[in-house]
Amino acid sequence: MVCLRRVYKYFESGRGRTYVLQSINLDVREGEFVTIMGPSGAGKSTLLHILGLLDGAFEGEYGLLGHAVHRMRPRERIQLGRENIGFIFQQYHLLDDLTVYENLAIPLSYRGVKPAQRAAIVAHSLDRFQIVGKRNLFPNQLSGGQQQLVAVARAVIANPKLILADEPTGNLHSEQGKEIMELFRRLNGEGTTIIQVTHSEENAAFSKRIFRLRDGWVEGDSGNDPADRGNAIKSEGADFQSTCRETHADTCSQGCTGGV
Numbered sequence: 001m002v003c004l005r006r007v008y009k010y011f012e013s014g015r016g017r018t019y020v021l022q023s024i025n026l027d028v029r030e031g032e033f034v035t036i037m038g039p040s041g042a043g044k045s046t047l048l049h050i051l052g053l054l055d056g057a058f059e060g061e062y063g064l065l066g067h068a069v070h071r072m073r074p075r076e077r078i079q080l081g082r083e084n085i086g087f088i089f090q091q092y093h094l095l096d097d098l099t100v101y102e103n104l105a106i107p108l109s110y111r112g113v114k115p116a117q118r119a120a121i122v123a124h125s126l127d128r129f130q131i132v133g134k135r136n137l138f139p140n141q142l143s144g145g146q147q148q149l150v151a152v153a154r155a156v157i158a159n160p161k162l163i164l165a166d167e168p169t170g171n172l173h174s175e176q177g178k179e180i181m182e183l184f185r186r187l188n189g190e191g192t193t194i195i196q197v198t199h200s201e202e203n204a205a206f207s208k209r210i211f212r213l214r215d216g217w218v219e220g221d222s223g224n225d226p227a228d229r230g231n232a233i234k235s236e237g238a239d240f241q242s243t244c245r246e247t248h249a250d251t252c253s254q255g256c257t258g259g260v
């Protein structure tokens, strides 16, 4: 579903380029639940933004669901994200001038869900996250934890194929945090692919694989099973097309063939 090959990300500063991601290779299969861990500043959010199609300014190659993302125009990239990805931002990023209800309705309208059906789905979501009483409030009228709950609700409401979650429980009471993790486990059981960033070992334990970053480099990948993921990990210097075709023949062949 996801294949990154030799992805680099840098920022320009007075002193030249500062690299915050270096030579990142990552393969994620449909249905996986992956945790990205690493110290503050390691590049976790930066990587998640690239995976979430929110940042197209990177070097290297990114295949998602058979699309060569690194060759897509911004508008196409945004559209692909709206159709397939639910993103939970570390800083929530709810739309300030929309109510909770309206924030939750947006992903559904992007996907062409009719107004009557939208209303029913949002009502169900408000109920599920126990925020019915907050439906007409604006984000700045909510506590940090409540905003985080709305952000999680918004990310999952349209049943995306891929959920990307950046510290999704950082501001929640431990019970609520556990409920979110249980929700992820259930969605993953139903086939949703999940990539989460967390500092919490407890949250990490809900996933089957830990991908570790340090200073922008891959430090380790517990999912590095030589039997099925060896190509991805050993792809340093190897050809993107061949490694991608071998490991992602099902999902990535379109994006990875044709001279990527």
Ligand SMILES: Nc1ncnc2c1ncn2[C@@H]1O[C@H](COP(=O)(O)OP(=O)(O)OP(=O)(O)O)[C@@H](O)[C@H]1O
Pocket: 011, 020, 038, 039, 040, 041, 042, 043, 044, 045, 046, 047, 090
């Ligand atoms: N716009 C920017 N300009 C310059 N440097 C940036 C910019 N955005 C991020 N960085 C740098 O990129 C590095 C990685 O940041 P990132 O937010 O990805 O870290 P993180 O692993 O998510 O950390 P945390 O656990 O604290 O959330 C940091 O050193 C940060 O200073």
Ligand SMILES: [Mg+2]
Pocket: 044, 045, 046, 090, 166
């Ligand atoms: Mg971060």
